[in-house]
Every structure is written in structure tokens, then in C-alpha cells.
Amino acid sequence: MIDSEAYWIHLVTRVVEIAGTAIIVVGAFGSLAVFLSRLLRRGADLTPLMAAFRSSLGRSILLGLEFLVAADIINTVAIEPTVQSLIVLAGxxxxxxxxxxxxxVEIEGRWPWQKPRPGEPSR
Structure with missing residues (x-):
């Protein structure tokens, strides 16, 4: 029975890892596609386009990283709860x-504990 449980936990971990990787890849290509289409439509005003591109790409990476951390936590806690694996997980x-x-910080342009500047929309 334990082997069956370990199999399913490994499967869930792999699915979450694949989802995290897919989010990063699809988000990167999607952000690039939106950036290029806006660049072709609007012309050469790169500053706001680059800011939007970097923000979109960063958010995709952040979401993908959250999935990858979740997969590591599932794998470490459910499969290998040793002191060494917990230290590796902590790292x-x-x-x-x-x-x-x-x-x-790169996306928002300020530290998380700083208040938004006047006129800056809160996200």
C-alpha cells in the first residue's frame, strides 16, 4: 500500500512541477507575443511597452515559481521527511x-512595505 501512495504522491508532484514549468513557458511566450504585437501597432515608443512586458513576464515567473515551491513541499513532506531533505527544502x-x-520589487518598482506613490494605482 505504501508503494501505491508514494506513486500517487510522486505523480501529483510531477503534475504540479509540469504545471509550474508550463506557466512560466506559456507566460513568457504570451508576454513576448503581446509585446511584439503592441510594438508593431504602436511604433517605437519602447519605454511603456518594455515596462508592461517586464511586468507580465515577471508575474508569469512568480506564478510558476509558486507552483514549483508547492511541488517541492509536497515531495519533501510526503515522500522524504528526513532532516537532510527538510534542510534542502528550506534552501x-x-x-x-x-x-x-x-x-x-522589479515589477512594482518599490519595496513591498512602501506605500504607492501618489497617483500610482495599487495592485
């Missing part, structure tokens, strides 16, 4: 959290 979550934080 992975720390690195991915730093990446997510960095992307969020």
Missing part, C-alpha cells in the same frame, strides 16, 4: 522566495 524555498521578492 530551495529560501532561494525561490528571494527570487520572488526580487521579481516583485
Amino acid at each position: 530551495i524555498v529560501l532561494i525561490r522566495t528571494f527570487l520572488s521578492f526580487s521579481l516583485e
